[in-house]
Amino acid sequence: MTGRLDGRTAIVTGGGRGIGAAVARELTGRGARVTVFARTAAELEEVVRSGGAALAVAGDVAAEADVVRLRAAHERVLGPCDVLVHAAGILERGRVEALDPIAWRRVLDVNLTGAFLVARAVLPGMRSRGRGRILAIASISGHVGTPEGSAYNASKWGLIGFAKSLAEELRGSGVQVMTVSPGGVDTRMLAQTPFPPAMGVDEVARVVGWCAAEAPDAMNGSDVEVFG
């Protein structure tokens, strides 16, 4: 195990800024050719322009057609996907009785169903090649309850449960699934909350890079706590 990802390719959802952009830079630094995916094309193009990724694809991770287009573009330009990192996420805060059901559904769609859609898109290729890593950014909010955090926390508890179930389906296949659960990270999302940052994006990215390139297969299904 060298820690390098030379000859490998990766897709990073939410790769336009924050944790996802840092993960794209980390994986690129380890030698992978990376596609970044999010809705804001200008942010994705800046990540590519600055050398943090090889390809930008704009789209919505909650839209199945966009995810299918992402996989096709990635395979056409960079080849089969070896590493998937689902970092796309949104936060909607509010007490349960005040939270708009549309906001509740959107958080679940992006943070949880998005993970299902991207994993589903890359899994057949990973299974047939007998190797791959599927990683998702969960959260300390997937371990605790937070006032005004019901939708977000439910999405992250769900994401960890989804990953653990998928890990069981993939046992013995050569494809490994893990989640990484950061505490407060200094990003635009955290600025929407009253919580202070406990760490910067590069610290989280280093953990994700290790999970992608170095974590033993025996960690399949594990959630890695990076609470700070």
Ligand SMILES: NC(=O)c1ccc[n+]([C@@H]2O[C@H](COP(=O)([O-])OP(=O)(O)OC[C@H]3O[C@@H](n4cnc5c(N)ncnc54)[C@H](OP(=O)(O)O)[C@@H]3O)[C@@H](O)[C@H]2O)c1
């Ligand atoms: N910051 C923290 O303290 C913290 C702690 C634990 C876990 N996390 C998790 O870490 C991940 C990254 O968060 P961050 O703090 O880096 O937030 P951020 O700076 O707001 O970045 C979120 C990224 O997700 C993308 N995204 C949002 N909705 C999307 C959609 N529908 N389709 C595709 N991409 C979408 C955003 O781009 P567009 O808006 O352009 O689509 C952006 O690139 C999230 O899953 C978050 O829940 C964050």
